[in-house]
Amino acid sequence: MTSLRKIALVAGALYLLTFVSIPTLALYGPVREPNYIVGPGPDTAVMVGGVLEMIVALACIGTAVVLYPVVKRQNEAVALGFVGVRVLEAATIVAGVVILMSVVTLRQAGAGADALVTGQALVAMRDWTFMLGQGFLPAVNALLLGFLLYRSRLVPRVLPLLGFIGAPLLVASAAATLFGLWEQASAPSALLTIPIALWGAVPWRLVSGQGLQALTHHNWHGRHQHPARQPRPHPLWAEHLTAEHTAGAHKARPLSAPPDGRDARFCRRPGAALNS
Structure with a gap:
């Protein structure tokens, strides 16, 4: 309970x-x-x-x-x-x-x-x-x-x-x-x-x-959630973002395997679904 x-x-x-x-x-x-x-x-x-x-x-x-x-x-x-x-x-x-x-x-x-x-x-x-x-x-x-x-x-x-x-x-x-x-x-x-x-x-x-x-x-x-409590990107993906993405191109990239060997289906790269 x-x-x-x-x-x-x-x-x-x-x-x-x-x-x-x-x-x-x-x-x-x-x-x-x-x-x-x-x-x-x-x-x-x-x-x-x-x-x-x-x-x-x-x-x-x-x-x-x-x-x-x-x-x-x-x-x-x-x-x-x-x-x-x-x-x-x-x-x-x-x-x-x-x-x-x-x-x-x-x-x-x-x-x-x-x-x-x-x-x-x-x-x-x-x-x-x-x-x-x-x-x-x-x-x-x-x-x-x-x-x-x-x-x-x-x-x-x-x-x-x-x-x-x-x-x-x-x-x-x-x-x-x-x-x-x-x-x-x-x-x-x-x-x-x-x-x-x-x-x-x-x-x-x-x-x-x-x-x-x-x-x-x-x-x-809810919608009044404090900004500090918002979910943050996984640190492993933050290390492998390309320069093109950080510069603002925001092009969709194919989902690849994460560097630690986990299943890619359970690890979504932040910004991967964004279109230019």
């Missing part, structure tokens, strides 16, 4: 892992209840949701680290910004998990009714962390990675455009929630996140193997 194929498999698996936190919308339902700290019931659902979000946080960092050596060949500064924003997004996810686990700790410690206000404040803090960390930063990620893919021209142009369209819509949804126009889990919010959700399939197209190999081949062997 080639190194490119390994990168494709690892990045693809990590992008799939970023979707495992979808059940947390239901798992975190009990902790949002006003009387959660003094209420009955197990805390297993909240803990499972925290584990899933930790997996997503690590996968966020992993996708950026794995793709960075590839996308930096398009624009290293933008690629580095993509890694930084991705790490910041993961940090906000971890912060949200820590906040919710603090609420669970208060409940298990039997803090009672005196801790109700504290618990509600922690839940509100977690909601704000989620809104900024997973409502705004993914839009920045979409713009950065979309720019890299759009510039590379290795995927259809309509796919990066999904990121360019979905990013402002996601920010608009977060802003509407911020100013109280609708709830975070509402129909308008879900509708505005559809383009950015479809955009999530674009990195999978890149790391599917063919797109990744095309990206590296474009930079290593």
Whole structure:
């Protein structure tokens, strides 16, 4: 298995892992209840949701680290910004998990009714962390990675455009929630996140193997190849070029056996196919 194929498999698996936190919308339902700290019931659902979000946080960092050596060949500064924003997004996810686990700790410690206000404040803090960390930063990620893919021209142009369209819509949804126009889990919010959700399939197209190999081949062997990397004539032929050829006559000569005795079919003299 080639190194490119390994990168494709690892990045693809990590992008799939970023979707495992979808059940947390239901798992975190009990902790949002006003009387959660003094209420009955197990805390297993909240803990499972925290584990899933930790997996997503690590996968966020992993996708950026794995793709960075590839996308930096398009624009290293933008690629580095993509890694930084991705790490910041993961940090906000971890912060949200820590906040919710603090609420669970208060409940298990039997803090009672005196801790109700504290618990509600922690839940509100977690909601704000989620809104900024997973409502705004993914839009920045979409713009950065979309720019890299759009510039590379290795995927259809309509796919990066999904990121360019979905990013402002996601920010608009977060802003509407911020100013109280609708709830975070509402129909308008879900509708505005559809383009950015479809955009999530674009990195999978890149790391599917063919797109990744095309990206590296474009930079290593394509028309933008550095002149120093261009193939040079075999030194043995350079020693046996005639004076007529070096003077600019460039007349085609019959292919003769090379001086070291190798088969002439596998040793082409540079300029032999040129006509005067």
